[in-house]
Amino acid sequence: MTPSRPKIHRIATAAALLAALSGCASLPPPTAEIGAADAAITVASTPDGQHYAADELAAAHTDLAAAQAAMAHNDYDRARQLAAAAQADADLARAKGRALAAQSAVAAKTEDNATLRRRLLDQEPLQ
Amino acid sequence: MNRLPLCAILLFAASRMAPAIAAGEPPKDPELQRVAGQLAQLEADPSLGQLGDVDRLKAHQAIDDLAQTTPRSRDRAQALYIAERRVAAAQYAAQADLAERQLEQLDREHDRILLEASRRDADRARQEAERLRLQNTARDEEAQRAQAEQQAQTEQAAGIASNESDQARSLAEARAKAAALAQQEAALTAGMAAGAASPRPTPPPAAREPRGPSMTLSGAAFVPGKASLRNDASTRARINAIVAFVQANPSARIRVEGHTDNQGNPQVNLSLSQQRADAIKNELRAAGIPASQVQAIGLGAEQPVASNATAQGRERNRRVEVIVLRNAN
Numbered sequence: 001m002t003p004s005r006p007k008i009h010r011i012a013t014a015a016a017l018l019a020a021l022s023g024c025a026s027l028p029p030p031t032a033e034i035g036a037a038d039a040a041i042t043v044a045s046t047p048d049g050q051h052y053a054a055d056e057l058a059a060a061h062t063d064l065a066a067a068q069a070a071m072a073h074n075d076y077d078r079a080r081q082l083a084a085a086a087q088a089d090a091d092l093a094r095a096k097g098r099a100l101a102a103q104s105a106v107a108a109k110t111e112d113n114a115t116l117r118r119r120l121l122d123q124e125p126l127q
Numbered sequence: 128m129n130r131l132p133l134c135a136i137l138l139f140a141a142s143r144m145a146p147a148i149a150a151g152e153p154p155k156d157p158e159l160q161r162v163a164g165q166l167a168q169l170e171a172d173p174s175l176g177q178l179g180d181v182d183r184l185k186a187h188q189a190i191d192d193l194a195q196t197t198p199r200s201r202d203r204a205q206a207l208y209i210a211e212r213r214v215a216a217a218q219y220a221a222q223a224d225l226a227e228r229q230l231e232q233l234d235r236e237h238d239r240i241l242l243e244a245s246r247r248d249a250d251r252a253r254q255e256a257e258r259l260r261l262q263n264t265a266r267d268e269e270a271q272r273a274q275a276e277q278q279a280q281t282e283q284a285a286g287i288a289s290n291e292s293d294q295a296r297s298l299a300e301a302r303a304k305a306a307a308l309a310q311q312e313a314a315l316t317a318g319m320a321a322g323a324a325s326p327r328p329t330p331p332p333a334a335r336e337p338r339g340p341s342m343t344l345s346g347a348a349f350v351p352g353k354a355s356l357r358n359d360a361s362t363r364a365r366i367n368a369i370v371a372f373v374q375a376n377p378s379a380r381i382r383v384e385g386h387t388d389n390q391g392n393p394q395v396n397l398s399l400s401q402q403r404a405d406a407i408k409n410e411l412r413a414a415g416i417p418a419s420q421v422q423a424i425g426l427g428a429e430q431p432v433a434s435n436a437t438a439q440g441r442e443r444n445r446r447v448e449v450i451v452l453r454n455a456n
Binding site: 091 | 189202434436
């Protein structure tokens with residue numbers, strides 16, 4: 001059973017495309033991406049970030065280190081992917097730190113206002 | 128570099144070819160559907176859907192990148208990881224925006240409670256003044272009657288006179304108190320109007336233990352980089368409100384804390400925050416509050432109330448907090 005002519009044609013085109021694409025694999029070194037990931041980690045490393053998103057920050061550091069290692073071995077594609085992952089980790093850490101800190105502040109402030117209301121408005125004024 | 132456009136064309140062609148190569152198999156991608164579904168669910172949420180837009184945009188981009196990979200390709204795991212993290216970041220960013228808005232509302236509520244309490248104090252003082260005035264009038268009448276009826280008993284008349292001067296003194300004191308409270312109330316009202324115009328700072332996350340009622344002066348009230356206060360109406364009104372707030376708690380210890388953002392030299396920030404706290408202490412002293420009652424301290428960038436990553440957050444971190452300490456009350 002031989003393959004039909006159009007199918008052979010299709011496979012040949014796909015093979016040619018794949019060969020051409022593999023030539024594209026080496027884009028320039030992702031120096032800027034690694035720099036951006038590093039900067040994103042710095043931004044996320046606030047006290048809130050370290051307190052509420054320690055795991056995410058650790059993942060970002062691990063990915064960044066792996067990206068730098070890949071860069072040292074001239075594996076630019078891998079370095080680019082890892083830098084993007086590190087940046088996503090860092091952005092997640094920053095957002096999580098902000099969210100949990102603000103939610104905790106909302107809880108504290110709500111209670112504060114309730115206490116203040118009780119002390120000032122429901123009973124005798126503070127003197 | 129001139130290979131890039133060629134690569135783009137080839138990639139486009141490859142993406143067109145992919146369905147043709149996989150012809151016959153229905154395009155099923157549960158991972159992509161799951162992640163895209165989570166983002167769609169966030170955006171459909173009535174309270175969160177419009178928040179955290181930068182992170183939502185990045186999540187969309189990551190899902191687009193994920194859609195460019197096929198389930199068994201080499202880049203799949205990495206693209207899926209990034210898309211999942213980006214969607215989670217978008218969820219947290221929306222929650223953070225929502226909570227920060229709630230904090231601003233809570234700050235406004237805090238000021239409203241202080242204002243209402245001060246209003247009630249003033250009412251109470253007015254009622255006391257009125258009561259004493261009526262009492263005094265009654266006593267005046269009594270004294271006149273006594274004088275008209277009896278001229279012989281001078282000792283008794285002298286006793287009433289001394290009573291009368293006591294009454295007059297308490298009336299004057301009550302009136303003075305009512306006037307002072309009315310002034311405080313006016314200052315608080317003006318201060319609230321001025322405070323509402325600028326973005327309101329939030330309490331420091333590091334200071335969650337309830338220390339006592341506090342008011343915050345935005346760093347915008349100071350000349351940039353200096354410890355001198357701006358000489359404009361809204362700054363003046365806010366200072367007056369803070370003075371009234373402190374005067375409403377005459378026996379309490381007051382703590383004045385200066386804070387900065389994390390830009391620049393930490394030593395310079397520390398000293399600037401101290402100088403700004405001292406400036407507010409001087410304002411309080413000028414308004415007649417004893418210096419021994421007030422402790423001024425500069426904390427630099429140690430206790431941010433917002434992220435230093437954005438200009439808005441840094442602006443909120445530059446501030447002076449005036450706290451009425453509870454335990455020393």
